Structure formats: structure tokens, C-alpha cells
Amino acid sequence: MNNGNPSRVGRRRRRTGSQQGGPSGHRRAGAPGSGYSGKRRAAATSAIAIPLPGKLNDLELNRLHLAVAGAVGLVIAIGVSIVLGNLPDGGAGGGDQENAAYLYAGGQALPADFADKHPSLAEQINAELEARYGLTPDQLYDEASRPEGLRVVLTLDKALQEAAEETSGEAGVVAIEPGTGAVRCYYGAEGETGTDQISAAAPHPPSSVFDMITAATALEAGASIESWWSDEDTDVTLAAAVQENRMAAMDAVADKYGVEAVLETAKGMGLKTIADGEGTVYDLATGEYGGLKATDFGTYPVSVVDMAGVYATIAADGLQADTHFIERVIDSGDAEVDADQGISTNQALAETTAQDLQYVGLGEAEAIEDRDFFGVAADFYGETTQSWFVGAIPQLSVAAWANGTAAADGGIPLWQNVIDAAIEENGYEAEQLPGASGAGEDLTEDIVDDDGQIDPDSEYCQTNPDAEGCGASASPSESDSPSEDETSEEPDPDPDPTTAEPEPDPTTSEPDPEPSTTEDCNWPLC
Structure with a gap:
């Protein structure tokens, strides 16, 4: 699992500034199809599941018991016939889908109070339903008035959603499947705070979790992770700048390529909106970025769900897929209803760029053992302390955010709780990340002075003593001095x-x- 990367996900990266994204201060210091496949975990073959209308639990009967208990079986058969007679279309195609307007990805009905606990999420689901299918909630299943109504199968995984909802305080977590954009869990602490803390309506300053976007911009422009940048009184590689949270170096990278280039990269990776220090929200789809400054990206608020999507793009080897909550819509016979609008994807980054970003953020087994993952942890000190951790394994990208007292342990425990549940529930195999690609040019122009020379005492020259601008700068002086010696020796x-x-x-x-x-x-x- 060791790809030679010295990064530690436990290292906390900090930026200070106003909570609304004021001036920056000092920080201390990884080919899917065009949409979700529709596959679900297969139901156990050792049991027969009998769906009960309007109920959350299935009645499971062991086949062996049915075979040996004839009398019991007769009673059950009569009961089944009654139940099936009350199902839409006589129960045809009932399968493992329960009868409810909204279902988890596994076919289980959502809790009756789901919309009350997650009003923002319910609103987003219904907005997607109308945009992609042209449907409204009043066309969906209702046991009393619309027993033949349509049912919406969500992308939400029941086990992951329950794990996410264990989060307490002013904190939120979201998980997105790389390559498909399917949201596997979503919790924004609406009950705790009255606001969905991970949606576009409540963005937060990302601090150094934004650095992956800035680094991607440089890599896409032809730089390598071994390109060198000035970090005030020292020089660092691009890889080290991200790993060690070198604010000045990352600002230099952003400044070189400019606001438009960085935000175009961000948009391609899945960032939809960004807010400035005054709270003005910019829709990146418009291409209008106002007075944003390249050196302040860590202070400009973005949504937690968007950052999960950005890191999902990296995990999917550069393939970006639109974030969505609806897996499919089915009719009373479980037949899938065609969508008016599919899930779009685009190859936002070169595979080598995504590979290098995975390498740069590679974590060691501090959070999850025996498994490659990448991520960035960060703190932002404003009116209150905010803590982020955004990271991914190849199968899942998770973004966690916490504020105030909930941020005491950082975002890592929230992230780990969801990742652990996903690995256990879905049996994700450990996959090794490929390591650095070696692509790109080792730029040094940011550390070269006006005379084309590099400080011979710099980290770059210490590492590369024979490089042009280092050894070459010392050679002329040495070649001059011998000539003077020769004239002094000639007498x-x-x-x-x-x-x-x-x-x-x-x-x-x-x-x-x-x-x-x-x-x-x-x-x-x-």
C-alpha cells in the first residue's frame, strides 16, 4: 500500500479569516458508464420475503420451515394470497421493493418522518424528480389514494444513511459514488441547526481542501507534482505544498494560472457555486466570477456536497458525474420509467492528473487500515472553528464538516464512521492506488530571480545542486576566480x-x- 508518499491525513491544515470568507491569515502546520447502473444488492436466496403494504419490515420465512411444516405453510399460503390480493396489480412484480412513495436503494421504504427531519433533502429530491422525470409528488404512490402510483428509488444506502445520522451537533457528512455521482448518504444537521449545513444554501470556507483544485489546475496546464514554488522564505514542490499545506506556495500556483482557470477546473470537477467575502454567490455555470482573488480561494465558501463531488471526480480517475439522489422511478409492476434527462458525465481531468492528485493526498493507515485512500484535512479559524475532512477510497468519496464544539475532534471521525459502514455493508475490496504518473514538466520559474538565477542556499538547489541556475550560477564565479589567480601567479x-x-x-x-x-x-x- 505504500506508494512512497509521506503525507499524513491526520495532519491538521488551518487557515484563519472571517467565517464569511474574509481575508486570509496564516495556516499552521484518487470506465464507468454515463449514469448509475441501477444494480442493487441481491436479496438473500435463503429466505422468502413477503412485502406487506404500508409496512417497513418484510416477513422472512425459512424455506426449510415451509417444507417441513405443512400446516403452518397452509396458513401462510392463505395469508399470502390475502396480502397479494391487496397489492397493486395483484402483486405482480412486487419483488423486493416495498410500497412507499420513496425507497432506499435497497428497496426499503424511507421512514415516515424522513421529510420532516430532512426538509432540504426532500426538497432537492423532488426538484430532481421534476427536472429529470417531469413528475411531482402527487403522482407518486399513496396507499389510500394512489395505490398504483409511481415509486422513487433513491440512491441513498439505508445503512450509510443511518451511520451519517449518528452525527451530532453542528456537523454534516455526505458520500458520493465516484463515476456515477450517486449520493449514498446525506446528513446536514437540519434538526440541530435549522439549516442544511452541507447544501449550497450553507457554504463554508474550505481552507486547504480547495488546494486539490488548485493543484489540478497546474497539472492540467502541464506542470508536474515535482514543479517548484516559492513559499515565502523557502521553496517547495507542488506535492509538498499540498501535503504540508503551504499557503503561500498554493497562492502562488493559483496566482500564476489565474482565477478563471482555477474556477473552470473546479467547475469541471463538480463545483457548482462559490461565494465571495461579502456573501455573494457565484454560479460557476455562468462563467462570471466577480472580484474573486486567486490568493483567497481557501476563504471563499463552498458547499460540502460539492466538495464530495470534486473528490469523487479525482477518485474516478478524472471522470465527473452529476450529483443526484434518484436512482430510478418504477411503476406498480416494478418496471422502470424512462427519465427525460439522464445523468451527464465528462472527463474533467486527464487520468494522469487524477492519478497524481491521488498520490499527493495519499494517506497512511491512520484512519482506515490496509486500504489505500486519499484526502485532505483542514481547519478554518473565523468566528468559530470549522473542521473539514474530504477523502475517498476508489468506491466512495466522503466529505465531512463540523463547526464549533463539534469540530473538536476534526472531520476525520465523521468521515471514518461513514467509510467504515460502507466497507462493512457493501464489502468494498481494498484497491491500491497507482502512485505518481511522472507526467508534466518540473517548473522552476516561480523560484528564479530576475537574473535567471536561483538562490544556491534554497531547498531546490540543495536538492538539485547541478541544476541550471544553481550549479551554473556558482560556476561562473569559480571560473572567474581562477583567471584572476592565473594573473596573480604569472608575475x-x-x-x-x-x-x-x-x-x-x-x-x-x-x-x-x-x-x-x-x-x-x-x-x-x-
């Missing part, structure tokens, strides 16, 4: 010629030869 043999050259002089004047016989002659006064 030693010169006095001999002067003693020999004056020989013709004596022809003009005889007193000259006398000094020439003296070895103490102070040349060139001889």
Missing part, C-alpha cells in the same frame, strides 16, 4: 623574463644590468 615567472629582457637594455645603459642580478627586484619596478 612569478615574469621577473625571470624581465631579468632576461633587460639584457638588450644594457646596450643602451650599463647601470641596468646590476639590478637584474638582484633576486630582490620588486617587479615591475625592475
